[in-house]
Amino acid sequence: MENLIALLVAAPLLGAVVLLCGGRRLDAVGHWIGTALAACSFVIGVVLFVDMLGKDAEHRALMQHLFSWIPVEGFQADVAFQLDQLSMTFVLLISGVGSLIHVYSIGYMEHDERRRRFFGYLNLFLAAMLMLVLADNYLLLYVGWEGVGLASYLLIGFWQHKPSAATAAKKAFLVNRVGDMGLSIAIMLMFTTFGTFAFGPVLEATGETSEGKLTAIALMLLLAACGKSAQVPLQSWLGDAMEGPTPVSALIHAATMVTAGVYLIVRSGEIFNAAPDAQLVVTVVGAVTLLFGAIVGCAKDDIKKALAGSTMSQIGYMILAAGLGPIGYVFAIMHLVTHGFFKAGLFLGAGSVMHGMNDEVDMRKYGGLRTYMPVTFVTFGLGYLAIIGFPGLSGFFSKDKIIEAAFAKGGTEGWILGGVALLGAAITAYYMTRVMLMTFFGEKRWQPDENGNEPHPHESPRSMTIPMIVLAFGSVFAGGIFAIGDRFLHWLEPVTEHAHGHPPVSALTVTLATMVVLVIGAGTAYVQYGRRPMPVVAPRGSLLTRAARRDLLQDDFNHVVLVRGGEHLTRSLVYVDHTLVDGVVNGTAASMGGLSGRLRKLQNGYARSYAVSMFGGVAILIAATLLMRAV
Amino acid sequence: MNPVNYLYLAALLFTIGATGVLIRRNAIVVFMCVELMLNACNLAFVTFSRMHGNLDGQVIAFFTMVVAAAEVVVGLAIIVSLFRSRHSASVDDASLMKL
């Protein structure tokens, strides 16, 4: 069975290589190859899952050692995989949702002449992501980590003839690199502390070193997680990443890659458990991002950017949960999985809408689409209900648990975190209701574009609707399946540990409070957007709205401080290099030249001048001789 | 009188000749000054010969004369051909060594 693990990664990797190197010959069948290999990975994952279920809970982890990667004196990096329950969860999510999105893309990218390459990139992403979750050491995880970054870069910039897409891709990669820097420093720290960076030895040895070191490692890991999971302060790339094709947004920037940070924190649970200060920082980051994303999501008129804000916010929940320690790990992962379903479904729905609306993304130009695209409406609606936490649907179970856990943190922190989580739930209900109302209800507001092409909203082809339907099922039932009887908890407990939290108020109270804020949020949105006609041109809005539209000015800050500052720095350095460093050298050369120019004037070519100097020289020699004899 | 006075005279004549070489521009006059310097040397040699009581100094002076004769012949030939091509006997005109 162990030997199958490598196949999980190898199948999509093979797909990527074949599709990218295959050339135009494969244009006709490329998407089928890509989809088949993704599905192949999923099937292997299922086989392994079934096999795993058949084993005793404590002995489910599988290891596969492939080869020694970097053997250097005192430094051993291996290519080795580890498949335990946590990895298994991710494998199924990644390959499952991934396969669905492959199917969806067949229809979505039908008219793109570079579809083959798109599938190649998608396969590359799957391979890297699976490598990330299957690695048994941090360095191999780092390979997958950067690999998904690369795939994300390629996919965001897939339509690279658009300068905005190319810029967004570059930005995503760069911001991620800042996070990666954190990961590499964390690995270095581990190496100097533990002499290794394989999960097993490192996590076992956490007790043998100081809390300070562990806090440092944990904070560096958090930096990495912030980069990949778009958490404050490295969240700015996610909104721009929506420049990529919508399946990319669904797969990478909603369901899988952005959750890698949560995976990293949960995987390194022992380190965080031993570093409470770092945990506190994690929860703070999660809470801040939760609100940040939600506020941004309220203000965006671009449907994908609104959903991106929502993603940020939901991952904030997960990070918050992961920061709570053993009481939250399981719920973080559970929310991650359910979120994978409904957010992927929502994005695919958004893609379906755009597909029918000539790639229009401005929700102010939608309206009343429920009659034109019924399947999309229903699936999107189910996703909507799931995300706001409508009782009985997936989001209800997972989010509710996180809110409970946040209160269970105890003390003032618990109250603050729980309050923030509740507030987030309200805002989530508000902005999701807004998206729903603006898109599917009300008057139709679309107009012909400048070429006179009026959109003709229509339902998407089968290849697109089927994945949406499957994901809608997941959105509805996954939470229930996981939560009822604590199945998910028991499944993950051997890996992540679990401690039951004791909220200061009863679970029922929390649930009721959540219901109340949900109704308040959704109701406010209905009052604002459902009862009045929607202006096609966005009103100026309040200061907060305007700031939120601009991602709460974070980009402006980055632009002024980092981009401008960086430009000035490099420009002045180029100047310094040219004038100072080079100037010293050239100056030496010039002064040499000047000196010899002066000296040359002595050589005036007149024999008599030379004779004088000879004569003077002779006189000096005689003087010297006389002096020597006199002395 | 001590014959050393001849040496002082020789030194004086040599210095005058050398200064002449440096000051005059006419190549012929420069040449004459060189001859003056050679003659001053000869005087010194002859005086040395007398002071030491052997004829070696005179022999050297003799050789100096011969060499001076050869030098004058070649030198004047050079001046003549120089004059022919440049229509001038000024040593300053031959300053091609300058860049």
Added chain:
Amino acid sequence: MSFPLLTATAALPALGAIATAAVPAARRTMAKWLALIVSLATLVLAAIVLVRFDPAGDRYQLTESRAWIADFGVRYELGVDGIAVALIALTALLIPFVILAGWHDADPLETGNTRWRPTQGFFALILAVEAMVIISFEATDVFLFYIFFEAMLIPMYFLIGGFGDRAHEHGEETASTQRSYAAVKFLLYNLVGGLIMLAAVIGLYVVAGNFSLTEIAEARANGSLDMATNTERWLFLGFFFAFAVKAPLWPLHTWLPNAMGEATTPVAVLITAVVDKVGTFAMLRFCLQLFPEASKWATPVILVLALISIIYGALLAVGQRDIKRLVAYASISHFGFIILGIFAMTSQGQSGATLYMVNHGISTAALMLVAGFLISRRGSRLIADYGGVQKVAPVLAGTFLIGGLATLSLPGLAPFVSEFLVLVGTYARYPVVGIIATFGIVLAALYVLVLYQRTMTGPVKPEVAEMPDLRVRELVVVTPLIVLLIFLGVYPKPLTDIVNPAVKQTMSDVQKKDPQPEVEAAK
């Protein structure tokens, strides 16, 4: 005495150079093929060296030793350790690609002239450089090394000054002025370094009485050769200065952007991928072995300079408008990493630095050669003159991207392995230096991606609309390099196996032990 394999490896390209130069003017193509075949044969010889080298065996293998200038104790001594073997293999590997990439770079503009032979000269010079570089890697006699270290400048000078890009923003006249400026600058910088080194070489002879690296190192190790602290430091500085110019280390770097910018692309590759490696190699072999105490004494300053090189080179790369100068500054940044690894004095750092030399050679060659193909198509080196190339020449853009990703050390490609080793090795001993150096990886991403974005993406510029994609010859050049990059990124073990024992030896030369991990140290 067995077959002198090392001499043969160096002599073959030297003879090839003479033969190539002697090809009649009209038979240009023959000269090209001759040079290519000779370089391939050298590659075969280098491969034999690689196979015959036994990582578990003696430190120096395949040694040759003959008396040369007996009066001064100068011997013709050759021998290779793992580091040298790796670099010889790199050199022999890259030269055929350099020759192939420069296939048309030295074609005369007017073909009617029957006495003018630039093509023959170009390829002969490249082979001459190869011969000298290889023998520099092989020499275990300080004087022998010095001679070829310096002699390399002669063919390089002519390669830089004599053969420029046809693409220049200000026309041929300015181009040739700037070219000779670059060539003279290259020559002067390296000559100054070389002269200072000569003084140190003579000083070493005065102190040690011979030039043999092995003998001196041994005498140093067993204490029979005592150097006064100050003597050792001065000699070290003399050697190090020359190598730092060659490497090039900030602030002695300014010749590199000029030289790489003005030379043809294959020559630029030759400079940065092959010739400059002699500098870092010599730091590892001569500075550390001959002057271990002085090396340790100078380490703090060198680390700071290396750190400045890394950050400064990367920042300047971001600010460049010229593709080739950008790569040159990126190389300065990478050389900072190599020097950092060498002087961190840890096994990981030094193994990483050695691997870095090889990997940087391959990755820069890949990036630079593709950039050269790009430049030759449009006739401009300015980044601003490109845009949207990806659309018209996807393969070119793809290979360019892979070269760029290698330059930014993406995991899975070879440079990542070495860069990470250097960082880990540095961090283990000097955490602050390690962390600051890590910023280099973010800046690397910045300059590579900015370059890629400005040249390859966006709307297609009208000037590049007709640009053809890579031709077969160009693909033949690029593909093996990329395959090698991926292979060494995924499975660098063959290389590390060769390098590790040599690094272990060097570590024992400087009498440094790796810092122990905290947890194990506690046990």
Added chain:
Amino acid sequence: MSAQLAAAATLSAGTSTGEAFQFWVLGTVAVAGALCTVFMRRAVHSALCLAGTMIILAVFYLANGAYFLGVVQIVVYTGAIMMLFLFVVMLVGVTAADSLKETIKGQRWLALLCGLGFGILLAAGVGNASLKEFTGLGQANANGNVEGLAALIFTKYVFAFEITGALLITAAVGAMVLTHRERTERAKTQREMSEERVRGKHLPPLPAPGVYARHNAVDVAGLLPDGTPAELSVMQTLRQRGQIRDVSAEAISDLKALEQRAEDRLERTNSGPGKGSNRGEASK
């Protein structure tokens, strides 16, 4: 005389008063001659002064017992070499006087400074090394000065002597090579030269030299209609030597003198016609 000298062969501390008198008188003249050589503007004068100095030196040689050299000095040096100088001076232009104005900045001062310093140092050196006593040549000249020299030259210095011979031959050949001009074409006949003069590049024939009765007309430039001399009319060699005689000024002054004399004889006042003649002069 040789007997006298032989007697004086032992160490002596002084010479005869006669010699001292001769030294001071002739020495003064010799220095004056040397200075004149340097400072005379005309090369001919320099040469003559130098010849004088050399003759005095010859006398000094004789006084120092170098009879052979004294004679050789007069015969070879003053007689042959100086004549050679004079020949060349004549060839190059005997009348051309040098300007003594210095053109190289600081050259003269530097030269004088160096000369002064050199002279003082040399004198100091001589003074430093001088002996109070000297041997004299009585012994050495016992068999005759010429025989003594010959014995040395043909024994001890025979190689130097031979090499000097070779040097002389080389110098002679060298001088010939340097001054000899290979004639690549036949010398022009008088007829051809006159034809060239008439049918040259100039539209009219080249102007002829001016005719002035009291002089050899060849070195007198013909006058152009406006009274200025036409240098083209004089032979090229003379022109280059700067030996053109400008008679225009001379003629004018002569004319003026003639008029003056005529006026004096006619006892005219300076008014009227005098003024008129002044005017006429001015108008000229």
